[in-house]
Amino acid sequence: MRTILSPTDFSLCARYATDAAAQLARRLDAQLHLLHCMNLPDGWDDWSEQQRSMRPDIQQMVANAQLQLQDLSNAYPNLEVKATVCSGALPKSVAEYVEHAAADLVVMGSHGASGKNEYFIGSNTQKVVREVHCPVLVVKEPLEHINFDKVVFASSFHQKEREAFLKFKEFVKPFVPEIHLVEIHTSSFFDPPYILSRQAMEEFRGLCAPFRCETHVFRNFSVDRGVRAFAEKIGAGLIGISNHHRHPLRRMLSGSNVEALVNHSDIPVLSVDYMDEIDTPAPIERKQQQLSF
Template identity: 40%
Template sequence: MKILCPTDFSAVANYAFDAACLLAKKLKAELHLFHNISGSAAFTSAFDDETYAPYQHAVVAAAEEQLALLKKEGNARKVAIDIHLSSGDFLTNIQELIAQTPFDFVVMGSHGASGKREWLIGSNAQKVVRRIHTNILIIKEPLTELRLEKAVFATGLLPDDQKAFRNFLDLTAILQIKEVHLLSIHTSGIFNPPQIVMQEALKDFAAIAEGYTCKTHYYEDISVEAGIRHFTQEQRMDLIAIANHPRHPLRRIFSGNTVEMVVNHAEVPVWSVDYA
């Protein structure tokens, strides 16, 4: 198995690196570290090639040094590590890397984003869950051990969510999940199905989890994202899992994307589950 861990060497990126090492040891997987050097066109165009080259060489050397230190630290934990360094557009480069090497997991840290940045630009973690559909684990705080005992799987009760739920159940043992909580959020929108229909659909999902400790919850709130966060806080969940479906860009801007918003605002780790 292969795990990808993007890093910008920040504190939350280091939290993600620690979590990725724990996961790699558990899965006996290769860990691939990825760093992208990016610079604005306005900045780079202000220098000619002769002036800019020494600066670029220094930045690359510093990044290589940081990656080498992380590799040494990972090797000390008995984790096999490969290093990838690129420059240019972060999202383009990480997509190309994933196209070349299919990864079973992506583990990355997130500071979150808010206001105009959240809706129009987004954090790097938000961009990754928007464009890359594989198992993505988003880390916000230090994770000293791979023990996330209480997990909520938030679902819109779509057929594809059942595929993602099965993928999630297959990996619960890896994350030492003991309690699975199936959650469906009801809002005041006029297009919501009746409560009894949603509750019956939840039973269908619960049947998939036969043999697991699984509880179903029907929760009302002002929005799906708010409901997931409020339920997580009230029930003291250790992990939020949610299937990530593609969404039209214009609809995402005007209506938001639940997975991206949860990634930005949740205080616990978020697992964007592969639904393929």
């Protein structure tokens, strides 16, 4: 892991995430990138100095943001930090930055969302989880010392989720963790037979070596509540979940377990995406507009 990206709006919640990102960067010998997105006029990056001089209010906003980023960078001595102010919507800007900088991990804070917003609008963090195709760690509480020595990976344990689990294992490897594999049954018609769930998890147990691993089938009214209840029960420091990028209409009608966890879990959540071949989108070229210093 070489590059860790932490988007920030300078809120307290975002600072928790940036502090966690800095801890991880030190531990993993990675570079920390800070990104602040602003609503700037279209084409601002291409405006001439004369054009910009006619908008001193925008110039002052950008200057203030750069100063805040510089102060934030100075809070992490002995760490290589790159700070950028960009224009545009946060989720799209983060996705473009991840691709441009080949970021290995995004660390974000979350205020969560509630009610209809979870399905129709969602928080910026939800949207980043939805759009970014690299692991996203969501932090809601301050983490004085990151020590993911007991972790949960929640999944349906299909073979197509194997790669996502291996990415999760690679992330937690430096902490020499105790790994708990859990599948949540909700007493619905679509729950697989108990014995098949156990068999699927046994295959993933073999991938956990050399770390200690335990497998569980846990029952609850919903996957989101079940994962959170199980993680709290065993005192886990991190929840990992494979994130299937679903069609927007399907997500709106049935919800997303990953996005629900992002909104509701006080325990850090690491979302690791996987995509079926039929879901893989065609490459889209995007132009990133940014102001670096």
